[in-house]
Amino acid sequence: MERITATYYIETPYAVEKAAQVLAGEQSSGTFVAVPGETEALKQRFAARVEEIEELETVCEPAIPGAISPSGQYHRAMVRVSWSIENFGYNLPTMVSTLQGNLYEITQFTGLKLMDLEVPSSFAAHFSGPNFGIKGCRELTGVTKNRPLIGTIIKPSIGMSPEETAALVKTLAEAGIDFIKDDELMASSANSPFDKRVEAIMKVINEHADKTGKKVMYAFNISDEIDAMHRHYDKVLESGGTCAMMSINSVGLAGVKAICDRGELAIHAHRNGWGMLNRHPLLGIDFRAYQKIWRLAGVDQLHVNGIQNKFWESDDSVVNSIEACLTPLLGGYEVMPVVSSGQWGGQAPETYRRTSTTDLLYMAGGGIMAHPAGPAGGVRALQQAWEAAVNGLSVEEAAKEYEEFGLSVKKFGKK
């Protein structure tokens, strides 16, 4: 029978082997005393199995509160545990409850993080996955060249009227932008109701498309209750839009999948709240595991932060996230990594050097809007930054070669 395997980074005051068995027991049969009916045959079929243990360092301070070690030592290890697909079938929420449920409460652990998961090939027949992916997003925006999609976020995040937003979209469209998104704080605010915003913005985008043949992809933030999300999705669709955005952690797995399953709009997945799930090195979930769950749910674009970002995350972690998104899952399920946070183009050479890919949605906010030559200059500068990156130029070399990018370096580069 096919099995699902999860890899955990754990810390325990006890023998690693024993702690791993507690995890496997708790997540497949366990109560604190043996109960009738727990037969050997049943255990054989449904019990979680510890597949592999790789012992790592031992430390003297627990990472998070839990049982106190009698010896004062806390042992770290990578542990692989598997479950039969028979336990939960093709049910993502119950898979999550099994892989990421009560096990975080177990006192025998003073650290536990889900690092990765492997699903069996039969998943491919049950989860259609991203409907557009990288190829589809390139087609929808007409960006077939060897460069990332260049995108931006409407700022200020919240407060502008639909007309003000549409005027900004017009400026950006004329500047040659490929993609624009609502901020995650902006769904339907008092002075920018969702439908009015869609109407005002899509009028501009459709007119620009009629004139130039290029339709800017706008990710409207539909995050809300299910019925409202469906209504908003309909509105975007009937207005000629190509994309909807959801705050995936806030909406949740069942809601996001229901919307992805409609399959008519590309889905931009914003991972706000991610820090809560990942920022501690020994608690929560690693991006490698996280992105697989959301690809199975069917998102087409997924945030990965950016090189030299304004947040806490290291460049190494960002590079790992981009690579995770670009690694085929069950041979496909392609998702476009969304690079954002403090990006202005100066990070393009380093991003390309470390990932060798242009299959990205590269987002800059202030880097475009506050460019000395205006938004058109900002978009040009970003395109130049990526041309330079692909050609192996350094930031300094590119600044000499390209006028608009040179201005960006003067304004946004390290002083």
Place this chain on the structure above:
Amino acid sequence: MERITATYYIETPYAVEKAAQVLAGEQSSGTFVAVPGETEALKQRFAARVEEIEELETVCEPAIPGAISPSGQYHRAMVRVSWSIENFGYNLPTMVSTLQGNLYEITQFTGLKLMDLEVPSSFAAHFSGPNFGIKGCRELTGVTKNRPLIGTIIKPSIGMSPEETAALVKTLAEAGIDFIKDDELMASSANSPFDKRVEAIMKVINEHADKTGKKVMYAFNISDEIDAMHRHYDKVLESGGTCAMMSINSVGLAGVKAICDRGELAIHAHRNGWGMLNRHPLLGIDFRAYQKIWRLAGVDQLHVNGIQNKFWESDDSVVNSIEACLTPLLGGYEVMPVVSSGQWGGQAPETYRRTSTTDLLYMAGGGIMAHPAGPAGGVRALQQAWEAAVNGLSVEEAAKEYEEFGLSVKKFGKK
């Protein structure tokens, strides 16, 4: 204009005041450079506001990775921040993205936990909240006396056939149980498909109800994709069931609310995965804030762990959680705290001493099934434990007074 207020426990290497302003900026307007359109009038209306700062201890080691302190000191504080209701209206997922979004990524923090939130009174007109609550759950189970609902979980968690489960339910119903639930690992497994399980179990429960007038509440785990949850909900309803269970973190806010909104079944909210969101003292969300979000979504019963539980959580924390659930929200939104994890009745006196309430769903697994006098003895013992608790008896006194509880103490009590 009405405002929503959130209280955060923070740690920062910088001045607390400055870090608080970064949080407020990031969560209402922020990009890393000033952009056109960010007018004063707009800021006045939509900017988040730091309302109050209470400085706490200073420490020498950061709680989680972030900016390095030049002085080697990390300052902790309670910070209250408010947003105008105009920013996101009555949209729980976007409220969560605002209160629990990118702010966890901010490098200026080396610790950040959402401790509490206050919503304005207009929320009461937009969110109907729990459809049954404490009163409704008592009515559905016929438990009007001054004692908790006594419940149990089907164990082994996973592996039994519908017929085996139904046989166990029959035993438990005859033993006088009020409530039974699926384990969160059990939704629809290979040898216990959802519909078959509902049919087998409800046959037993309905027959018992016809005979005795008492309908046992069974929480069927409907956690799945939206369409499947609706189908499963229908199945429970048409079979005469009174309750559905969801793993709320795994299903997510939009999905859970859509199901709660149907209003015909009591909703049992399982919080598995909670440890990931809460186990670190300076990361994630405190239960006080968490339970308010789910009460607004409309769950009727919510897990709070138990006194002297088998997990890592302290008794103080459990007591705080019970109190949080029993504190009216906007004058109502009552939710029944579900006490579980290693409970066998011996914790009843201490639970009552510390909370002075019997408005609980008190869950015991092995404590009932492995009772020396069988499940009927186990249920009796739990009822006795609570009678003793309300009468102020200690465990030792109760063990002398009540035969079945005395047997529990011998088997499950501290050796």
